[in-house]
Amino acid sequence: MKITRKRFLELSGACLVALSGREILALLDSPGPSQAGPASAGGPRKRWGMIIDTKKCAKEQGCTRCLEACNTTHNIPAFQNPAHRIEWIWEEPFEDLFPSYETPYLENSRKGEPTPVLCNHCDDPPCVRVCPTGATWKRTEDGIVMMDWHRCIGCRYCMAACPYGSRSFNWLDPRPYIKTLTADFPTRTKGVVEKCTFCSERLAKGQMPACVEACPEKALVFGDLNDPQSEIRKLLASQYTLRRKPELGTGPNVYYVV
Amino acid sequence: MRDRGVIYSGLLIFLGLITFPVWHDMAAGTTSRGPQPILPTQEKQCVAPASYMRTSHMHLLMDWRDAVVRHDAHSFKAFNGKTYTMSLAGTCLSCHTNKADFCDRCHNYAAVSVYCWDCHVDPKLVRRSSQ
Numbered sequence: 001m002k003i004t005r006k007r008f009l010e011l012s013g014a015c016l017v018a019l020s021g022r023e024i025l026a027l028l029d030s031p032g033p034s035q036a037g038p039a040s041a042g043g044p045r046k047r048w049g050m051i052i053d054t055k056k057c058a059k060e061q062g063c064t065r066c067l068e069a070c071n072t073t074h075n076i077p078a079f080q081n082p083a084h085r086i087e088w089i090w091e092e093p094f095e096d097l098f099p100s101y102e103t104p105y106l107e108n109s110r111k112g113e114p115t116p117v118l119c120n121h122c123d124d125p126p127c128v129r130v131c132p133t134g135a136t137w138k139r140t141e142d143g144i145v146m147m148d149w150h151r152c153i154g155c156r157y158c159m160a161a162c163p164y165g166s167r168s169f170n171w172l173d174p175r176p177y178i179k180t181l182t183a184d185f186p187t188r189t190k191g192v193v194e195k196c197t198f199c200s201e202r203l204a205k206g207q208m209p210a211c212v213e214a215c216p217e218k219a220l221v222f223g224d225l226n227d228p229q230s231e232i233r234k235l236l237a238s239q240y241t242l243r244r245k246p247e248l249g250t251g252p253n254v255y256y257v258v
Numbered sequence: 259m260r261d262r263g264v265i266y267s268g269l270l271i272f273l274g275l276i277t278f279p280v281w282h283d284m285a286a287g288t289t290s291r292g293p294q295p296i297l298p299t300q301e302k303q304c305v306a307p308a309s310y311m312r313t314s315h316m317h318l319l320m321d322w323r324d325a326v327v328r329h330d331a332h333s334f335k336a337f338n339g340k341t342y343t344m345s346l347a348g349t350c351l352s353c354h355t356n357k358a359d360f361c362d363r364c365h366n367y368a369a370v371s372v373y374c375w376d377c378h379v380d381p382k383l384v385r386r387s388s389q
Contacts, residue, residue, distance in 0.1 A: 187379060
């Protein structure tokens, strides 16, 4: 049988259509990308957040129990040189917390009041955007901005990017400067950046962050911001709160009752 | 064969030089024994068969590391159905209590320098410092 060129082309075209028919039908059936959002995969997502009640916090003057709890839990060294200091949670004068709300007539009692600050675990963390190795990333399951010290190369881009100064760099080997060594948690090495992780290792065991547990005034409240029934959401609904530098668009998840 | 003496003495010197490491080790009292790590006595089975652990413990530890740090997964289902918490200081060192007699012996023998212990804390260190 002799086949003409035209007939050959017709036949091969028909074969191609027959072969790709299933894929074409599947494409027509599947919903668009807008419908297949991340919400459809798995259960409801958590978003950990914290409220710091600065008035309750100021009740007990000179109390640094949250800082101490954090320092011992996470093997944080005590460097004397402020340039070398490692801080996951630390204290700032009250008026420095909210620079955009600055007024020359701040109550005298609140001026210089030491207020705890920590990583805000932002919704859109600038530190994550600049990290060249993926050593810091935002956990999609619960919104924690995590650190993987194995991957950190110490470039300190994240420190430059963070508008809250929440990150510290190990200029020296921290081991000799750790007062009480905790075996449950690793130390860090020289040349690595570190920061608060909302005690992800304690959350994995169903415990509250160390600072929250240590506060005698219950000034720190931790919970899931995505759960409307959570204590933190009820507090947010009943109290007026501020976040640090929200105008930068980072979406901080630490709220302050002022 | 007038220079027989020269040839044989040359050969003897050559043999002596080429076998020097053997004589040296004998004189120094070192032998060709392996690193002989001390295995735990209270537990018979590791998280994987010994043959696998011997060749691939580093891969297992890397997998554990990635699972815990990157994926927030903490429990490991072992080949025999047992479940372990993935933790170097917590799980591994709870049986292999002496890092120096287990990890270090082989690593020193094979001239492998690991940086695990730059950060991860040997619980022995904590006990010593608290005394």
